[in-house]
Amino acid sequence: MSVDKETVKKIANLSRIAVTEAEADALVPELNNILGWVEQLSEVDCSKVEPMTAVIPNKLRLRDDVVTDGNIRDKVIANAPAAEHGFFGVPKVIE
Amino acid sequence: MSMTESTYRIQGGTGEWEVVIGLEVHAQITTNAKLFSGASTEFGAEPNTQVSLVDAAMPGMLPVLNKECVRQAVRTGLAIDAQINKYSRFDRKNYFYADLPQGYQISQLYHPIVGEGKIEISLDEKDPDAHGKTIGVERIHIEQDAGKLMHDQHPTMSYVDLNRCGVALMEIVSMPDMASPKEAAAYVRKLRSILRYVGSCDGNMEQGSMRADVNVSVRKPGDELGTRTETKNVNSLRYIQQVIEYEAQRQVDVIESGDEIVQETRLFDPDKNETRSMRSKEDAHDYRYFPDPDLLPLELEDDFIFDCKASLPELPDEKRARYKNVLGLSAYNAAVLTAEHETAIWFEELLETTDEPEKIASSAANWLTSELFGALNKMGLSIEKSPVSPQQAAELLGLIADGTISGKIAKQVFEIMLETGDGAAKIVEEKGLKQESDTGAIEKVIADVMAANKDKVAQYRGGKDKLFGFFVGQTMKAMQGKANPQVVNELLKKTLGPAG
Numbered sequence: 001m002s003v004d005k006e007t008v009k010k011i012a013n014l015s016r017i018a019v020t021e022a023e024a025d026a027l028v029p030e031l032n033n034i035l036g037w038v039e040q041l042s043e044v045d046c047s048k049v050e051p052m053t054a055v056i057p058n059k060l061r062l063r064d065d066v067v068t069d070g071n072i073r074d075k076v077i078a079n080a081p082a083a084e085h086g087f088f089g090v091p092k093v094i095e
Numbered sequence: 096m097s098m099t100e101s102t103y104r105i106q107g108g109t110g111e112w113e114v115v116i117g118l119e120v121h122a123q124i125t126t127n128a129k130l131f132s133g134a135s136t137e138f139g140a141e142p143n144t145q146v147s148l149v150d151a152a153m154p155g156m157l158p159v160l161n162k163e164c165v166r167q168a169v170r171t172g173l174a175i176d177a178q179i180n181k182y183s184r185f186d187r188k189n190y191f192y193a194d195l196p197q198g199y200q201i202s203q204l205y206h207p208i209v210g211e212g213k214i215e216i217s218l219d220e221k222d223p224d225a226h227g228k229t230i231g232v233e234r235i236h237i238e239q240d241a242g243k244l245m246h247d248q249h250p251t252m253s254y255v256d257l258n259r260c261g262v263a264l265m266e267i268v269s270m271p272d273m274a275s276p277k278e279a280a281a282y283v284r285k286l287r288s289i290l291r292y293v294g295s296c297d298g299n300m301e302q303g304s305m306r307a308d309v310n311v312s313v314r315k316p317g318d319e320l321g322t323r324t325e326t327k328n329v330n331s332l333r334y335i336q337q338v339i340e341y342e343a344q345r346q347v348d349v350i351e352s353g354d355e356i357v358q359e360t361r362l363f364d365p366d367k368n369e370t371r372s373m374r375s376k377e378d379a380h381d382y383r384y385f386p387d388p389d390l391l392p393l394e395l396e397d398d399f400i401f402d403c404k405a406s407l408p409e410l411p412d413e414k415r416a417r418y419k420n421v422l423g424l425s426a427y428n429a430a431v432l433t434a435e436h437e438t439a440i441w442f443e444e445l446l447e448t449t450d451e452p453e454k455i456a457s458s459a460a461n462w463l464t465s466e467l468f469g470a471l472n473k474m475g476l477s478i479e480k481s482p483v484s485p486q487q488a489a490e491l492l493g494l495i496a497d498g499t500i501s502g503k504i505a506k507q508v509f510e511i512m513l514e515t516g517d518g519a520a521k522i523v524e525e526k527g528l529k530q531e532s533d534t535g536a537i538e539k540v541i542a543d544v545m546a547a548n549k550d551k552v553a554q555y556r557g558g559k560d561k562l563f564g565f566f567v568g569q570t571m572k573a574m575q576g577k578a579n580p581q582v583v584n585e586l587l588k589k590t591l592g593p594a595g
Binding site: 010014016053054058059060061062063064065066067068069070071072073075076077082084085086087088089090091092093094 | 133165184191244386
């Protein structure tokens with residue numbers, strides 16, 4: 001598996017990361033190196049091994065259905081550059 | 096089972112077209128707290144007051160799964176005869192939008208909690224069994240809802256309220272088994288009824304606790320499936336039907352003019368009654384799903400599933416069958432009384448006032464669907480808010496059954512009950528509405544009526560048998576409607592003798 005420049009630019013756009021032409025050119029071989037290295041792992045036959053989802057042998061913890069949080073609006077919007085009337089303000093996005 | 100509506104067709108220039116419909120219903124799970132945080136889910140709070148730092152996606156915050164969301168999804172799955180997956184997992188669905196601070200929605204793509212199930216729908220309320228169809232459900236998975244954007248509060252900005260962000264949803268994905276707008280509406284109606292019986296979702300479409308993504312494609316009868324479009328977030332039964340009608344016609348027009356249908360996401364505009372392409376979301380389909388590393392797989396124990404099953408109430412289909420077969424109700428009454436859980440609960444409370452419910456079931460059902468529904472409709476009240484309790488209704492029906500009052504007087508008594516909240520027996524006593532069944536008193540009135548209408552008596556005896564109703568009317572009028580109509584009839588027949 002390998003990526004070309006178009007794919008790199010698309011992924012960058014989907015991730016909202018600004019990438020210049022020069023950076024994209026540099027990223028192509030860099031990413032392909034990583035992909036090539038990961039591909040080596042495919043040489044190991046693990047068709048009979050359960051996929052490992054976590055390194056800690058643990059069970060998913062569940063929470064009771066109780067309200068224990070909230071009412072911290074000031075903290076929630078503290079970093080918002082354009083909060084108004086308790087809302088976050090963002091550039092107008094409309095369909 | 097046959098279904099006349101499956102013959103729904105679009106008439107195009109090149110002939111008839113079939114419509115194929117699949118629905119993805121998003122149902123908000125009824126819980127106190129959100130899916131992965133301890134913030135409240137209550138509707139209508141001040142903006143951003145029901146937001147935890149987890150919901151706001153502050154760095155380092157970790158999700159912890161709400162057990163009740165799991166329980167309700169499993170109960171819902173069991174209620175539609177679905178496979179429960181003892182192993183399920185959460186995945187990240189990545190996209191950027193201002194209503195989703197995480198930059199991804201936690202959902203279940205690869206291993207949903209509920210697998211294939213089915214829902215029986217009906218197109219004929221009066222005789223549901225005669226016009227039924229089975230609609231397959233492909234899966235149900237659990238996921239997070241997004242926040243809310245408001246576009247009309249500021250000239251250049253959109254406002255973001257994250258109160259809904261992180262609230263638990265079930266996405267219930269149907270098979271493409273529906274073939275007309277009416278079938279789609281019947282499916283949503285039935286699904287809503289089941290969710291409300293189960294208690295896993297309040298089914299409130301106006302508040303957005305239930306909304307549908309509508310998948311529509313068209314094909315010539317017998318052909319392969321056509322390319323589908325998906326119209327997002329449709330929030331009423333009427334709109335769902337309008338979307339299908341509009342989309343089907345649009346697609347036929349596009350294909351017949353020589354173009355192709357593009358698989359895309361569309362938006363419904365109820366004001367213009369049309370769907371529009373959401374071009375800005377083209378990229379959004381590249382969601383780059385991957386397993387959420389913050390959450391371990393969800394593994395369910397047999398005991399947990401067993402307890403979920405045991406906690407289910409009698410569901411609408413079973414209940415409807417029992418009302419018909421055990422209580423002897425008409426197919427129509429059985430369907431109407433079981434469609435909403437609250438109605439069935441009310442009806443059953445009424446039946447609980449007697450040891451022999453089969454005896455009063457039919458008359459109670461008739462009274463409920465005509466008198467009570469009529470009154471509630473007029474007052475704009477739901478049955479839970481009925482000013483007359485099931486026990487009070489039983490008292491009223493008892494007075495009719497034992498002949499104390501006539502059905503006609505019962506209507507009057509019911510009116511007064513609604514106004515005053517008084518019991519039926521008390522009203523009948525105080526207003527002197529008790530029905531007169533004493534033959535002596537009625538005979539006396541009949542004699543008076545006949546004496547005052549000698550000409551009509553002669554006509555009747557001369558063969559004008561239609562006058563019988565006149566004598567009944569006069570007698571009832573003279574007794575202010577309180578005479579037992581059966582006794583009046585019998586006595587009149589005896590006194591007047593045969594007509595002609």
